[in-house]
Amino acid sequence: MATFLYKLGRLAFRRRGLMTLLWVLIVVGVGSAASSAPTPPTEQFSMPGTESQKAFDLLEEKFPDAGADGATARVVIQAPEGRTIADEKPAIGKLLGELGKAPQVARVADPFAAGTISGDRRTAYAVVSYEVAAPELTDEAHDALTEATDRARDGGLTVEAGGDAVPIEQTVSGTGEQAGVLISAIVLFLTFGSVIAAGMPLLTALIGVGVGVSGIAALGSTLGLSATTSTLAMMIGLAVGIDYALFIVSRYRSEVAEGRMPQEAAGIATGTAGSAVVFAGLTVIIALGGLAVVGIPILTKMALAAAGTVAVAVLIAVTFVPALLGFAPRRVLRVADRRLVQVKKPLSARKLRKSEEKAAKLAARTKPALSTRWASFVVRRPLGVLLLAVVGLGALALPATKLELGLPGEGTMATDTTQRKAYDLLSESFGPGFNGPLTVTVEGKDAAAAGDKVGAELKKDGAVASVSPATANKAGDTAIFSIVPKTGPTDAATEDLVKDIRTRATALEASSGATEVLVTGQTALVSDFSQTLSDALLPYLGLVVGLAFLLLLLVFRSLLVPLKAALGFLLSVGAALGALVAVFQLGWASGFFGVEQTGPIMTTLPIFMIGVVFGLAMDYEVFLVTRMREAYVHGASAEAAVVTGFRHSGRVVAAAAIIMISVFSGFIFEADDLVAMMGFGLAAAVLFDAFVVRMVIVPAVHSLLGNAAWWLPRWLDRLLPNVDVEGEKLQRRLQPATPPAPRSSPEAEPDLVH
Known part of the structure; x- marks a missing residue:
């Protein structure tokens, strides 16, 4: 993998004009297709295989007029x-x-x-x-x-x-997204100290998002992709696009600072950091694509559209980024480092050795970077730091125990909207169950009579406020009637009524002469939706975590590193769900985040967030631990590898996390409830995962495990293909073979500063 991407990076750097032209043609082509495509239809919510959907389909068939x-x-x-x-x-x-x-x-x-x-x-x-x-x-x-x-x-x-004929008075200004991009630009400039280097990840990310969103628009009418699908794809694509380019540009600067020629540095950066980008992107795509197992079309469409945008971000990172580096091989460096670029020939071995010796002497006189000092602190006190982080995330996850799920509706809109006022007036005047009536369909030879018998029997239920007369279709083989519960649509008693009617369906069919009795309606829909997601959760987690475990097993050639990554993810997503419930459901600090109306969490959100967060969490795991693995296979001790990984990647991972948090936070203030909740949940998850799990728990666990962290049975080592993400084969190809250095301690590891 590293060798292939090394060649690809060198080719893109050398043929930068051709590569740029190729991407320009792609952008123009996809943009033209999007502009000429018909307007996509409104997203039709459906849940194949559920009783609510079966009843709804029956009504469309039997009552076409x-x-x-x-x-x-x-x-x-x-x-x-x-x-x-x-x-x-x-x-x-x-x-x-x-x-x-x-x-x-x-x-x-x-x-x-x-x-x-x-x-x-x-x-x-x-x-x-x-x-x-x-x-x-x-x-x-x-x-x-x-x-x-x-x-x-x-x-x-x-x-x-x-009702759906009343326009929803909400506008999407885009101010939040613009603020997120602005903060990202500032963070990139502070990280790189160069306007060109800061602008490159932003430019490539925007191009990637443009291609992805335009592709969604072009296929929207064909595949039924809604505006919400584009928004979520843009949110995720922009965040990962910036991060992926950031890591490759950062590695290029590091290689140039060590005396590499620009073309060679671009190849090595694409071969090493690019390998991490490819595998990090694959984990995101696997996590998103795995949502198809849930069996809910709207969720599958959103996930696959976002996964496609991530795939575009990966392709741009390993092809277009090295091409852009070819246009500005010196301008992406700090001013002090630009003299290191050798355009015509590389540094000689003697000059390269002198440069490294000078850097080592400078490092000896310079205070270690914050990331290095932090890693050294964790390595010295791993157990205490680990317990504090785990307990803290566990406390943040506690509100998730009160999680309530629901679908958006007029009852969850802001109190100053006409829809919400109408909803409240009807509840006060006609009863709380009026806004959530149940629709019962009855099939049989004399459907009207059978429907009246079923309705009369259900009217005796203490949870039922009223039952309407049964109305049959023209053929007389299907009848419908409505039941108004005594409780509101979101009350547990109303959901229990739905379950009770379905449980009694066989007895009602026998007593009324009906062939089939089905229940649908908003409350029944929410109940079926929740049950569908609940049934799919374990298979989904098993599929995604299993595939990602195998992927990380290939990357790190270790059993414990993938296991640790998965457990860390559970802590991150638990804390993020707890924060989401605290703000959007319980109302803690809701005013600060612009939440006008608290209520149940969107039913689709937890499982969708699990998929996205798992992919993003593995991003930082791959980027950070790859550097540790690289140091370990080149001779560093397990503890020294932790410090080395943080020295080279800690600052960049922190910058990438801040960028991703900024991008996601920009969506918190959108009027679309799903987008706002998703933005908050992802921002919180990245915050917890990057700065607590990956920056605290990961080094602490690696320090406690020592060499055992990298243990892999010999028989499994022989079976697994060597994908060489850390570039071990690439390094052997570029340099004469030398025996690995003896394992060193963290104190003996030189703190090189470039």
Whole structure:
């Protein structure tokens, strides 16, 4: 692997014009395809194999004329204090007339005729049905709805509206993402001390994200990829793209500082750091691709789109980055190091030895870097540091025990939105279960009669507030009716009611003559969704962790290093979920993070976050431990290898983590709940993983294990292919063979500063 990438890096450096042209053609081609592609459809949520989805599909088949595809708005009207809906009939009639004349409206249900009036006669609602689906509604239709309700409010009525026909008043400004990129630029400049070096990772990352997002847009209508899919791909692609380029540029600067020619330095940087990038990217892709086992199409699409963007970031890092280095071999260095670049010929052995001796003498007089001092501290006190880190992450994970899952809806919107106000008015006037009715489908020869019998039996349940009459289709073989629970959609009692009806389904079928009784609706959907994710969690973790374990086994040729990496990931994701629950569900410091409305955590988020965090956690494991492994195979002791790994990679890993945290944090203030939660969860996970697990737990564990950390049975060593990520074969190819140096102690390891 290292040798192949070494040749690729040299080729890209030498043929930089051709490589740049190739990527320009890719960007233009994908961009043109995206601009000419039709608008992707609205994301259709589905869960194949669940009872809710089966019932929904049945309704679409048996009730094709029900208008289920058309948008609807539920306009809630409340009379002033001391008056009833009947007293406001003229004003309500005027409102209904205006709504009926609005563009694209098919019909308006009069609450007086439909009987949709509350028991206290003060609140009513009218259902406005449209001819087209919500994404096809025009601005004129939206404006007509808003203007009609505004005029009714001016007349003294309380009027709010919900439903998919009501536009969601939220804008994505992009300010957060811009701030994240700006912080990344500052961190890169402070790390490299060069504007060109700082700009290179940003440029390549933006190109990678552009290609990935444009590809998603080009395939959006074909594969049904939504805007949220692009946002998540952009979030992950931007973060890893910057990090991957950062590590290759950093290694190039290190090689040049040791006297390598620019072309040779680019080859070695691509062969060593590029190998780590490839395997780190593979772990992210495996973790994201593994989400396909969950069996939820929307989750699979988001994961595969993000995985594709990561793959593009890896390709750019190992091809375009060395090409860009060819255009500015000196400008990416600090001013003090630019004199080291030998454009025509490499340093002679004598000059190279003198340069290294001079660097060693300078290091002896210079205070060791912070990363070196920190690693030395951990190596001296590994047990205490390890216990403190584990206990701290465990404490942060405690709020995760209160995790509640749910799907986004009007009940979780901000309290100042008209949708949330309509939701609250209906709950207060018609009961808490009104906003979460259950839909029961009944199949049989005389479906209407069977449906009435099933409804009558279920009405006896103490958890049921009301049951509507059964309505049969034209063929008479399928009927539906609604059940309004006494409790709200998110209450555990409502979920228990769904489970109870399904448990009794066989008995209800026998007593009513029905052939099949199914339950669907929002609450049933959430219940099925949670169960699907719960059933898929262990297989998913087994698949992802197993494949990543094998990958890390190949990279590090050790049994304990992959095991330690997996356990560290569990600590990171547990602490991140705990922080997520604390802020978005329990409301701790919610104002600071701009969380207007607390509530259940998005149902898809935990398993999606597990996949993403696992991949990102392995990034830092590969980058940091590869340097330790490299030092170990070249003669350093296990303890000295820890210090050496931190000396060469500690600062860069810290910078990469800060960049990734900045990028993810920029999405916390987005209006989309899923994106905001994902941004917070990933930022917290990277913070805990990079600065606690990888910077504290990893060196402590390696110090405690010593040489055992790198143990691998001989029979397994013979079976495993040698992928040579640390570049051992490459180093033997570039330099005369010499016996490995004796294992040294951390104190004897020279602290080279370039």
